[in-house]
Amino acid sequence: MKIGRNLIQLVILCLLGVSVALTLVLPELPGIESRRRTLEISVLIREADTALWSNARLGMEQAAVDLGAELRFLPLAQDNDYASQAALLQREAKGGADAVIVVPADPEGLAAFLEEQSIELPVVTMESPMPGGRACFTPENGEMGRALAGAFLEDRRGERVLLLDTASRSTGVAQRLQACLQTLREAGVPFEVQKAEAQSLQRELPGLLGQTGAGAVIAFDYAATEALASVAQELPEQPLLYGVGATGAIAACLEKGTIAAAAAWSDYAAGYSSVQEAARRSRGERSLNTPQLGFRIVRGENLYEPDNQKLFFPVMY
């Protein structure tokens, strides 16, 4: 009887020991490890100012909460510094990131770098697709460029158009510019393309307008559009201004009429989808078939239509 009781106690103790050992070992097994552990996802934008992506960030953070991920936002010290972005990505890969979301300064260069360095990490992009079939969350850039040209054609009074090339290595931005340029060419509108840095646009724009004689300006990325928004009021003869993005500053300018129209889309949805895709890829799951993001041409007069309002103010308190 006593021996029997001892044996039972011993067996129970051993079972407890084995179950503790199992709880320690199980999470380390492949497949199971990544499901249970919080994923580390690094987000590399191509600008120094993360506020440009604040709506996307809201979407990303919500997705991170829903899917058990931790985000690291890594802006660049200088806008469009491709080399720094590549170095950052390499560092994040070495540092144990499970996936990376990138707004690539140079998508082709970055794809070549990843291959060269044999960096095997799920990479999801926003704004520009990267060669190699990696997932990208952006509206169709060519269509956007054509729509911006269309918005100008509705308003034109015979002026020359200045097209700002502020991120030429970003293929997504370049596609917008090229499509817009092509549409203007077909419509017989005189235009000029000028390279500029978004960070110094506030200072340089009056000079560029004087130099080109342009009466309208079209920007193709967030930073350049925000720069237009900040300088709009100071320009002596109000040119027609067009751009992209759904930030607060752009909304304020649309309301005042200093920006005539902007192509806007749900950054929140783009951010959420990119984290969702990054999480799925890092867990070895199949990609979801997310439909292409749409965009809308928004003007002051339709800014507060419900569908447009959601783009600029995705989270209301």
Add this chain to the structure above:
Amino acid sequence: MNRTIKSCFSRLCIKGLAVLLLLAILLGGCTGGSEREESVLRLGIAVYQQEDTFISTVVQHMERLAREEELEKDIKISLTITDGRSNQTVQLEQMDRFLDQGCDVICVNIVDRTAAAVLIDKAEEAAVPLIFFNRQPVEEDMERWEQVYYVGAKAAESGRLQGQIVRDLWQNERGQVDRNGNDVLEYVMLEGEPGHQDTLLRTKYAIDALTSVGIRVRKLASESANWNRAQAAQKMSLWLEEQGGDIEAVFANNDDMALGAIDACLSAGLSAESMPLVVGVDATPPALEAIRAGTLKGTVLNDSEGMAKTMIDLSLALSRGEDPASAAKLEEGHYIWLPYRRIEAKDLSREE
């Protein structure tokens, strides 16, 4: 008897061995599990309104400095930044999320400076140090817990320096400033949030800097524009309609509002030379551009980079259990004060 002793002994051995085995597994598990966590500093940063240009600049500096520290010290620093959108309830929820995520230190730019007690109590309960910045909680709340800190600058000083910019312009360029030649500075004041400590102190001390040296002043109008550029532009447009050329100076409690006043002047067709003299506080990048353009006559540098560096250094020290006084100059155990500095056109090359 021998059998009894033997059986007791063998029972003891078996149980003792089993307990030892369990302890060994548990200890081994605990050590292995915590290794990864120690190498990451998780910082939660809750701002009152990310659209505020100064706050956005502080956040940018923090992100940049965090990356530099990572390279230098071979550690990982994860920043989670949330925007309270001027809603204290939202900011409370964001704080809860930081605590759930396991943040090591939380930095808060509080929406309502009288509501700090709740945040402090939550942080104390979770034993997570709390650093307030730029918007100073009331003193009694700061005393609730020893691991609460404030990083900022003394608002009275910013008002004084702003007033001194106008004082010097009045004394050295009287003809341009005193447009109607009546030897009285006629001004309007764009104020920050009503009841905010910075609003009260900057407003008071800016004017005191003039009256204390015998300059006669007359307030034409004064209203709150809530630190906001668009609101300031609206107020200024109205004042320009009502007061027209009578306005000789515009004091704004921050640069965003100063730029709003400039927006209104430009919309009204005034040039940099014909608009009233406008002064702000913060020395944000757009304000420095406006100084270069000649529309803003001066501002007061609120050291956003210094603020960001202090918060990163302090967070690192706190997360390692080090004495916070080793990372920053603490006053009264809780306060780290950063100095303000005047910025005018002649100072601009230093800021570039």
